[in-house]
Amino acid sequence: MRADLHVHSTFSDGTTTPVRNAELAAAAGLEAVALTDHDTTSGWAESATACAAYGLEFVPGIELSTELDGRSVHLLGYWVDPAHERLSTECARLRDARMRRARRMIERLSALGIELSMATVEAYAQGAPIGRPHVAASLVAAGVVPDAQAAFDRYLGEDGPAYVVKHAADPVDGVGLLVAAGGAAVLAHPGSTWGEHPRGLSGTVGSVSDARRDRGLDLLDRLAAAGLAGVEVEHPAHDLATTLRWRRAAARRGLLVTGASDFHGEGRDVKIGERTTSTWVLAALRERAADGASARGGAGW
Ligand code: AMP
Ligand code: MN
Ligand code: MN
Ligand code: MN
Numbered sequence: 063m064r065a066d067l068h069v070h071s072t073f074s075d076g077t078t079t080p081v082r083n084a085e086l087a088a089a090a091g092l093e094a095v096a097l098t099d100h101d102t103t104s105g106w107a108e109s110a111t112a113c114a115a116y117g118l119e120f121v122p123g124i125e126l127s128t129e130l131d132g133r134s135v136h137l138l139g140y141w142v143d144p145a146h147e148r149l150s151t152e153c154a155r156l157r158d159a160r161m162r163r164a165r166r167m168i169e170r171l172s173a174l175g176i177e178l179s180m181a182t183v184e185a186y187a188q189g190a191p192i193g194r195p196h197v198a199a200s201l202v203a204a205g206v207v208p209d210a211q212a213a214f215d216r217y218l219g220e221d222g223p224a225y226v227v228k229h230a231a232d233p234v235d236g237v238g239l240l241v242a243a244g245g246a247a248v249l250a251h252p253g254s255t256w257g258e259h260p261r262g263l264s265g266t267v268g269s270v271s272d273a274r275r276d277r278g279l280d281l282l283d284r285l286a287a288a289g290l291a292g293v294e295v296e297h298p299a300h301d302l303a304t305t306l307r308w309r310r311a312a313a314r315r316g317l318l319v320t321g322a323s324d325f326h327g328e329g330r331d332v333k334i335g336e337r338t339t340s341t342w343v344l345a346a347l348r349e350r351a352a353d354g355a356s357a358r359g360g361a362g363w
Contacts, residue, residue, distance in 0.1 A: 064338035065094035067121060068138060068250065068294065068322030073097075073105030074125075075193035077327030080109035083334060084116045086325075090335035094119035094344060096140065096322070101127055101156040101191045103144040121344070125250060127156055127228060128236035130281065133220070133255055135233040138294065141351040142245035149243040156230060157191045163226045164192045170224040171217065176206055194218045195326070233281060234288045241289040246351040248292040248320055249285060252278060253304035279311055286315045291350040296321025296337040318343050318350075 069083055070076030078086070080097055087095035095118055097109040106122045113120035122144075126137045142149060168178050178200050186196040198213035207213045217224040231239070233249075240247040256278030282293070293312040295305055296319075312319050321337040 063093050063341040064091075064335070065096070065119070065121065065341055065344045066090075066092055066323050066325070066335050066337070067096045067123065067140070067248075067320050067339050067344070068098050068125070068297075069096055069325045069334060070099055070125075070327070071097060071105045071109070072188065072190065073102055073108075074099035074190050075195040075326065077329070078325075080105050081112040082328075083325070084109065084112035084118055086328075086334045087113075087118055088116040090333070092118065092335050092338070093341055094121055095334070096121035096123040096138075098123035098125045098138055099190070100125050100193060101153045101160070103142070103153075104190075106144065124153075124240075124245075126152075126236050126240060127230045128233040129228070129230040130233055130255075131277075132227050134228065134230075135236075135255055135281070136250035137233060137236045137240060138248040138250050139240035139243065139245035140248070140347060142240055142243040146243035149239055152231065152239060153191075156228075159229055160192045163228050164197060166226045167194075167197055167218070167224050170226065171201075174217070174223060176201070176204075176217075178204060197224075234284050237285050237288040237290050241354050244351060244355045246291040246347040246354070247285075247289060248294055248318075248347070249282065249290060250294045251297040251299055251324065252282070252293060252308050253297065253300040275307075282311055282315060282317075286317060289354065290317060291347055292318030292320050292343075294322055295319045296339075297324060298332045298336060299324075318346055320347070 071080045071083055097105050099105055103124055110120045121140055123138055123140045126139055128135045128137055164183055171178055182200045183196050186199045198210040201207050201213040237247045256275055293308055295309045309319055320339040323332050323334055323336040325334045
């Protein structure tokens with residue numbers, strides 16, 4: 063009885079439709095599958111219908127972009143109210159910020175002698191919030207790089223010459239927003255922000271500095287105080303040491319532990335259902351979302 067709680071679609075920077083995701087999730091033997099597109103809930107209706115057709119439970123979610131010290135911190139919010147005013151305003155703001163940032167990345171590329179048009183990048187996004195993968199796809203199509211990974215490695219990665227930071231809310235405020243919108247909030251792939259990816263960080267060779275790791279744990283304390291329900295401990299980008307470290311950090315704070323694939327489409331290494339969450343944990347998460355809702359309504363215990 064397993065659930066994949068972190069899945070993207072063509073409604074953000076994934077390359078598969080929610081319908082295809084449901085088909086793949088059913089084939090992988092999952093019982094439940096989420097849709098967690100970046101800064102949008104637009105794919106929910108399509109996903110709910112497709113999941114029902116395959117006998118899967120649909121978990122409506124969002125991967126909200128936040129920022130700390132110039133680094134991305136991603137928050138997963140499940141069962142949020144998509145019509146919640148502050149949340150939808152924040153998502154609209156993030157989509158605008160993504161558009162402006164894509165233009166700036168195109169300018170950076172132009173300064174490097176690589177000409178991409180905004181129209182091409184927008185064609186890849188097809189109305190979805192524009193992400194670096196859409197710029198990467200445009201670079202591949204233009205023959206600048208052989209594949210998307212090379213686009214990130216050479217130009218678009220956080221240390222790359224065409225990278226532009228995406229300004230977003232503080233993660234503590236992000237958790238508050240997801241909880242206010244009736245959701246259960248989970249810290250996504252903490253290892254990608256504080257784990258074993260020391261590329262470009264001076265003073266860290268082969269492992270992350272203690273100071274940096276402490277910053278991650280300090281944030282986890284603050285997120286837990288703001289109402290965080292869980293930590294995405296099992297993730298394809300986490301190695302064993304990272305997984306164990308965050309599992310311990312979550313347990314010490316009484317947080318739920320989830321696992322998910324962060325699926326972005328076929329033709330990549332990661333398959334849907336490659337990391338999963340037990341449906342017991344899923345039930346506990348749902349209870350957290352419901353508790354928040356009843357606390358706001360003054361009902362409950
Ligand atoms: P953005 O939200 O525009 O900053 O883009 C972040 C997205 O780019 C992530 O959600 C992944 O889909 C993708 N991504 C980030 N880093 C890499 C990488 N090193 N290689 C391939 N894709 C990446
Ligand atoms: Mn993505
Ligand atoms: Mn993410
Ligand atoms: Mn993701």
